[in-house]
Amino acid sequence: MKIEEHFYLLKRRIFKKNNIIFITILVILLFVMFLSLTVMTLYRTNEIASSNKKTDGKTIYVYPPLKQDKLTTEDLDKIKSIDHVSFVGGKIYFGGVSLSVDELNKPFSEAEIFVQPLLEGINLKMVKGNQEISNGEMICPVNFYPYEAYSFDDEYIEDEEETEEVFNMKKKIIKSAKINGRDLIGKNLKTKHITSYDYNDETGEESNIKYNYQDFKVVGTYDTSYTMDSLYNCYISKDDYLKLVLSDFEHKGYIEYEHLQEQELNKEYNEVMIILDEYKNMNYVHQKLDKLKYVYEDEKEVNQGDKLFFTYVPMFITIIIILVAINIIYNFNSKKIKGRVSNYALLKSLGYDNKTIEINEILENVICYLISFVISLSIFITCFVMFKNNYLAGYVVEGMLINIPALAIGTIFVIVLCLLIVINNKLVAKKLKHSVLELLRKEI
Amino acid sequence: MELKNVSKIYKLKDEEINALSDFSYKFEMGKMYGVKGHSGSGKSTLINILGLLEMPTKGTYIIDKRDVSKLNSKELADLRLNTIGFVFQDFYLDENMTALENVMLPLLINKSLSFKEKEEKAQKLLTDVGLVNRIKHFPKELSGGECQRVAIARALANNPKIILADEPTGNLDEENEKIIFEQLKKLIKEGKCVIVVSHSDEINNYADEILKISKGKLVDKK
Numbered sequence: 001m002k003i004e005e006h007f008y009l010l011k012r013r014i015f016k017k018n019n020i021i022f023i024t025i026l027v028i029l030l031f032v033m034f035l036s037l038t039v040m041t042l043y044r045t046n047e048i049a050s051s052n053k054k055t056d057g058k059t060i061y062v063y064p065p066l067k068q069d070k071l072t073t074e075d076l077d078k079i080k081s082i083d084h085v086s087f088v089g090g091k092i093y094f095g096g097v098s099l100s101v102d103e104l105n106k107p108f109s110e111a112e113i114f115v116q117p118l119l120e121g122i123n124l125k126m127v128k129g130n131q132e133i134s135n136g137e138m139i140c141p142v143n144f145y146p147y148e149a150y151s152f153d154d155e156y157i158e159d160e161e162e163t164e165e166v167f168n169m170k171k172k173i174i175k176s177a178k179i180n181g182r183d184l185i186g187k188n189l190k191t192k193h194i195t196s197y198d199y200n201d202e203t204g205e206e207s208n209i210k211y212n213y214q215d216f217k218v219v220g221t222y223d224t225s226y227t228m229d230s231l232y233n234c235y236i237s238k239d240d241y242l243k244l245v246l247s248d249f250e251h252k253g254y255i256e257y258e259h260l261q262e263q264e265l266n267k268e269y270n271e272v273m274i275i276l277d278e279y280k281n282m283n284y285v286h287q288k289l290d291k292l293k294y295v296y297e298d299e300k301e302v303n304q305g306d307k308l309f310f311t312y313v314p315m316f317i318t319i320i321i322i323l324v325a326i327n328i329i330y331n332f333n334s335k336k337i338k339g340r341v342s343n344y345a346l347l348k349s350l351g352y353d354n355k356t357i358e359i360n361e362i363l364e365n366v367i368c369y370l371i372s373f374v375i376s377l378s379i380f381i382t383c384f385v386m387f388k389n390n391y392l393a394g395y396v397v398e399g400m401l402i403n404i405p406a407l408a409i410g411t412i413f414v415i416v417l418c419l420l421i422v423i424n425n426k427l428v429a430k431k432l433k434h435s436v437l438e439l440l441r442k443e444i
Numbered sequence: 445m446e447l448k449n450v451s452k453i454y455k456l457k458d459e460e461i462n463a464l465s466d467f468s469y470k471f472e473m474g475k476m477y478g479v480k481g482h483s484g485s486g487k488s489t490l491i492n493i494l495g496l497l498e499m500p501t502k503g504t505y506i507i508d509k510r511d512v513s514k515l516n517s518k519e520l521a522d523l524r525l526n527t528i529g530f531v532f533q534d535f536y537l538d539e540n541m542t543a544l545e546n547v548m549l550p551l552l553i554n555k556s557l558s559f560k561e562k563e564e565k566a567q568k569l570l571t572d573v574g575l576v577n578r579i580k581h582f583p584k585e586l587s588g589g590e591c592q593r594v595a596i597a598r599a600l601a602n603n604p605k606i607i608l609a610d611e612p613t614g615n616l617d618e619e620n621e622k623i624i625f626e627q628l629k630k631l632i633k634e635g636k637c638v639i640v641v642s643h644s645d646e647i648n649n650y651a652d653e654i655l656k657i658s659k660g661k662l663v664d665k666k
Contacts, residue, residue: 001552001553002559004559005552005553005559008545008548008552009549009552012540012541012545013540016540342536343538345536346536346538346549347549348521348524349495349497349524349530349532349536350524350525350530350549350550350553350598351521351522351523351524351525351526351550351553351602352521352525352553353517353518353521354517356553435497435498435499436497436498437492437497437498440497440536
């Protein structure tokens, strides 16, 4: 029997009350499954994958061995000679500096970028241009968004001693403000940062603000998702970075940075920062450092408790839902097929073979499933996009990967479809084993 | 179509019921047969065996020169599709389908016609039984007589040689009963063999032969 003929048989019964209820229940079950899978993959993508992707994940702080005061250039050379160590240097290079870019200001937000030094071991996924930059040059994100993702609603909580600002967590990315990094290549971005200002404790006023201005020529653009960088994160040369950080107001005056500056000048360090070529070589480098008796600490450690919770709880929920789905599919189909026994008898008496009847029944279930899958997925994607663009916009700007777990959803689609076909087939085949008369008389 | 020493035995817990005992008869094409008997006489069993809805416990049933006991389920289904047309007492129309769609049911698995040809044939069959204006009506919108005519049209869909009707007028009034018997009678002019099980005496006016069954055996034929 051709497919159009199967549909001819089905057209009157596909939207009967039973099937509508079945479709509705499947929509809900699938939606909850998508939700729990998203939570699981969001965690895995960001917490666990960030170890592999972000530079932090392959950054180690190394301290002098016991009974040794400082790390000297000799120590640095020893550490640098370890395989898979790409960069060794002072901790002054860790972190970044915020720069204002007035020419990119918008009515809703001032433009601010965060610059970091392009150190050895940082492997950017370049979209245009190459990763080598000189002084005065910059690489920016291809999906460039140098604005606040938060809108501020000030709420003052007064107590006896101080007032607090409470940020309203409404977030939004203004699509029209997104900048394509490719369009900036060859252009000079005029940046500035505060080097000093005077602050009046009584009035709270800032005065005598001094800026340092610097132009950077954009020579390349990179994809932030590969390194989980924020959408305003730009890279400049080591030398440019050092000058900036040493003159930046936010860093000056802090004892730690003064020490870091001193260590950089004297080339004697309390601690150094190393960056590996790849995350997978962490254990190897740990072993080498152990052999050389250096004390070390990883910049990033995965919280094992969170890892277990956000992996196994959603997985457990998904499994429970699949079991519930099996139960519902079985009961629904069982009841439906029981009510169709006379129909099967009629078809058999007209000359339909068992296989044709089975295929028709399976097709009905598959169509119901496809309808419910499409509805559920549409609702899910709509909610996901709305939630992402509004409540999670800040995280997106910060570089968090918030994507629909397409692979997991595809897997669920196949699993539930197979369950549907198998359960339905078994139930129908069991009934069709009986003769026409037994079916007509419902002696089963 | 021939039955040779056919018996049908039903086993119920501790006892055996001989619904049909050693029944032998040869049915000819171009004739209408009436089968009569009291309740429990075996007439429905007879027609169910003839229609391949049941298999005999003993004996041989030859249809189209083939012994049905040697056929597999697919071959039996093919026979039901192409050689036999069955009309039930309770019509057994699909309530969710229109008259046209019900007649289309056996045509859907007919591989020799295109879809358009099938629809045209179904429409013609309904026209032939006088239901041209009821094609798009559902069974609940049709009278008993009209439903039975749809069932007859459906039974004729694949041009079977043999038409079997089990109490086709059981649920109908006298007027409709006559209409149905008239419809069935017309078929023998096309060379078909029509076998009707009926309590009604009206069958005597239409059948070429009447077979009387009692306790599973043929007791009389006229």
